[in-house]
Amino acid sequence: MHIGVMGGTFDPIHLGHLRAAEEIYWAFELDKIIFVPAARPPHKEDEFEASAQHRYEMVSLATVYTPYFSVSPIELSRPGRSYSVETLREFRKLYGDESTIYFIMGVDAFLDIAAWKEARELLSLAQVIVTARPGWRLDEVERSMTPEQRHLLGDPRFKYMRVSEITRESVTAHREPGLVLSVEVVSLDISSSEIRQLVKEGRSIRYLVTDTVAAYISKNRLYQPGQKAHRPTEAST
Structure with a gap:
């Protein structure tokens, strides 16, 4: 089985996330992509404006009509901080060593990965796919890493690929640890922070998120002006 795992805060999930997942799914001929909303990531807990449960519900609504997309509550159910390496260990146990797991992340997140818990092991548990984000150049990712970062990650190798040029043969040839x-x-110039700001200003977010997510945000009055930030709590994890 070939599985994609896309983690993130998803505060809220938007069409940029979904489009990147869609392209990776087809290019790598995956069986499915699992979205994993982070409950308590160590470096971003204070940045949340919607609770972990709200963010999980929004991802569920955004993916409900795509049969090869699913959402996992694995980090909400686990107590304590949310570490990607622990999530990947659990998926590895669940799907077995014979399965191929791809960990999908944006370039901005990857540039901080050396500071993540047991980042070197993370790269051994899954094949990391770094996707483009507006304003970032993927072909400069390797050059932007410091020697210390490379050492912490076990001196990984990099391969730049255009999704339109990926073939079954190239996927097989580049399926290796490290x-x-x-x-x-296709990089849609959409960001969760901009969506939150639009909501605060009472402006439309249509065509930035799915209609189901827009309705959920409106119904639950998320990201409203003057609203107290909703941070993850024990009850929601």
């Missing part, structure tokens, strides 16, 4: 795939996908 190889980071920088994959150029």
